[in-house]
Amino acid sequence: MSTSALRKRSLPGAAVAFGSALRSVEQPSSRPSPFLKWAGGKGRLIPQLALLLPRDVEQRRHVEPFFGGGALYFSRRPAEALLMDINGGLVRTYATVRDDVHGVVRALGKLARAHTEPHYYEARERYNRGRLQDVSHAAHFIYLNKTCFNGLHRVNKKGQFNVPFGKYKNPGILNPETLLAASHLLRGAELVHGPFEGLLGRARAGDFVYLDPPYAPVSATANFTSYTQEGFGPRDQEHLRDVFAELDRRGCKLMLSNSNAPLIHDLYKGYQFDQVAALRAINCNARNRGHVTEVVVRNYV
Secondary structure (H helix, E strand, O other): OOHHHHHHHHHHHHHHHHHHHHHOOOOOOOOOOOOOOOOOOOHHHHHHHHOOOOOOHHHOOEEEOOOOOOHHHHHHOOOOEEEEEOOHHHHHHHHHHHHOHHHHHHHHHHHHHOOOHHHHHHHHHHHHHOOOOHHHHHHHHHHHHHHEHHHOOOEOOOOOEOOOEOOOOOOOOOOHHHHHHHHHHHOOEEEEEOOHHHHHHOOOOOOEEEEOOOOOOOOOOOOOOOOOOOOOOHHHHHHHHHHHHHHHHHOOEEEEEEEOOHHHHHHOOOOEEEEEEEEEOOOOOHHHOEEEEEEEEEOOO
């Protein structure tokens, strides 16, 4: 079936969902959940991570400096949060969903109704020009995320999003109720665009801080550092360890996810290590997808 045929079939239902969601904005019927695909997202790991949270986590502010898709945040639904990311487009999108979700739903609906491969590349070009207003920017960010290859967010040296079209038969581009539920939860969050070092000026004693950085490679071909144009290498991992140690001294409860690589074991020697089984879903070679062991580092037991 062609893309246009799928689009025509889905429009009436989408219109009903759109109207229903707008009427229930103050009391969303669904629980908050991630509305973006994200490389390294923790959705499948939530049951394992939940067992490793501090026993008194509900009394602590939730802090994430590598927010990404926000699976742990949306699962926990904390009343107060500080959410940070170095990806300015991502933070701007979350802020706009929080502050003008109606506008985002309308703009994203227009993009969804026009979805084709040529339309994808036109939208990508508009996004990369960097001239979009907040609502249009957020709608483009979500649209590209839902329709690009493997849900990757990758940029080139110029900072331009360069992921090709994903050939999905019927991508789930617009889910108004999911966006409305996310908007409702995000009202309790402070959103900050900046590097993880910015935590040192914002974290407070007693915060629960979850760090989910780009992972250290476990082999010469396993690294993925194009999330930002600067990448994330061994020196960044070392600097993050220094920030981790400083936050530990300040009285924060810290939990960090990373690969089960020798570098990580060396950097965090002396802290609590736990292993979790993760599903590697994003790899150009399907044979290299499957379960891998990751580590969770904590400064508490």
